[in-house]
Amino acid sequence: MNAATKVKLSVMMFLEFFIWGAWFVTLGTYLDKTLHANGAQSGSVFSTQSWGAIIAPFIIGLIADKYFNAEKILGVLHIIGAVLMYKLYTAPDVSVFYPYVLGYMVIYMPTLALVNSVSFNQMVDPEKEFSSIRVWGTIGWIVAGLAISYLFHWDSADGVNQGFLKNTFLMAGIASVILGLFSFTLPATPPKKVTGEKVSVSQLLGFEAFKLLKDKNFAVFFVASILICIPLAFYYQNANSFLTDIKVDNPTGKMTIGQASEVLFLLCLPIFFKKFGFKWTILVGMLAWAVRYSFFAFGNSGNLSFLLILGIALHGVCYDFFFVSGQIYTDSKAGERYKSAAQGMITLATYGVGMLIGFKIAGIISDTYNTSAGHDWKMIWLIPAGIAAVVMVLFLLLFRDKNNTTSPGLDLDNSKDVRLEV
Known part of the structure; x- marks a missing residue:
């Protein structure tokens, strides 16, 4: 892998997990202190991650792997995600917040597999090369958390009381736009071509x-x-x-x-x-x-x-x-x-x-x-x-x-x- 490609993939990973870490870590506090959600409502909001994880294989298996380049789907999903992040930023209560966060998780969870697909497609020896790329995702998550606490102080007592945590969605949305546009510059990752034997629905969905x-x-x-x-x-x-x-x-x-x-x-x-x-x-x-x-x-x-x-x-x-x-x-x-x-x-x-x-x-x-x-x-x-x-x-x-x-x-x-x- 050449240096330019490695840098691009590292930036992709950094932004992918910066976006997630920018709002998900403080979500419980935001729901409790800003939207005044009860435990059951918070549980429903957090469960959208699970619904996204359940639906994600269908999106990847039935769409991404078969019809479109992975980097292009990644770009489109993150641009849509930026719009939904803005909707979360402006949502006045949990009832308005919930459908937008559900929609967001349904489109975000598949991107976790897409960034891996784009990375693996450029690697000669993924077992040795992948960790040095993936670690930038962890760094992105860490940087998001440090920014919230030590740069912007949104999670301080005053910040929480004044509703500053809503800015985490705006920050995530801006990063999502950047990654969405950046994704179209990533190396091409075309869909897999299935030839030879027919693939059953159960095989395609991994039920076997x-x-x-x-x-x-x-x-x-x-x-x-x-x-x-x-x-x-x-x-x-x-x-x-x-x-x-x-x-x-x-x-x-x-x-x-x-x-x-x-x-x-x-x-x-x-x-x-x-x-x-x-x-x-x-x-x-x-x-x-x-x-x-x-x-x-x-x-x-x-x-x-x-x-x-x-x-x-x-x-x-x-x-x-x-x-x-x-x-x-x-x-x-x-x-x-x-x-x-x-x-x-x-x-x-x-x-x-x-x-x-x-x-x-x-x-x-x-x-x-x-x-x-x-x-x-x-x-x-x-x-x-x-x-x-x-x-x-x-x-x-x-x-x-x-x-x-x-x-x-x-x-x-x-x-x-x-x-x-x-």
Whole structure:
């Protein structure tokens, strides 16, 4: 890959995740403090991400992969997204806000696959080249959070009270226009040409990957993936609102520690994975969810603020040790024919079904423990901590990893077998 192409792809990744990080992290606080949404309404708004994840494979599989260049679809979707961001910026209440955020998520979630397609199309050795491109997405998310807290101070107590968080949608919209226009300058990524044997609808939509569920261990992992996303939804929906509510300074900026830890623990993952195997790696990830929420339950903005920072920093363990190791395990089980479909199935299970259930439950719990005196954050965090602990115990008892290693044929020393995505 030449230097100019690498720069373009890096800028694309930076803007892709800058856009998401620019408004999604503070969404819970905005819904609570500005639009005065209750827990159920916030859960419905956050669940639009899940609906987007469920619909995305159909858009990619039935449209992008078959008819149009990926970079052109990427450009069009982000320009439409900019318009919807402006509508979110001007929405006066949740009832007006909801249909626009649903529309936005339906068109944004497919772009996550499109930027990968554009990148992979330019790479000779994606396993070695992709991480250096994808890391700019994480940097983009971090920069967005730092800008909100330390440059614009929109999430400060005064900023929240004055409704400045609405500017996050304007910032995301401007970045979306820029990426939309920039996308038309990206290297051409034409649709795949299907020749030879006919492809059935079930193959096109990836349904054949569900045959993997015949393997008892994989079925246990699949169900655990759905269940562990219930506590994950609590973090996305409540973390920023929680930190803001208990008067933590620059909460959005501090939450970027979580993204930085993703990069750090990703480097540790192959070593841990190889030494202890899939089962114990994923169990550590589950344990981290229970521990981080316990830290949130007992931490405060005063003398126990270090517990909050530790809880945020555990995001790397929570995400990498469960989700990335899960992607590796899925890849090893799928075989060449079902690799892409199997990854899509796990994405559907986690960001689709799992988090859809999770956002619903998080909304109910938030309403249950919200009184005139405010939220009972201790209980709101102890409940997902308990859920994560129960899932961990069930996985420990039901998943059989006889050799305490990865599946046959998966060699973590061979970079061609595994793709770790930051």
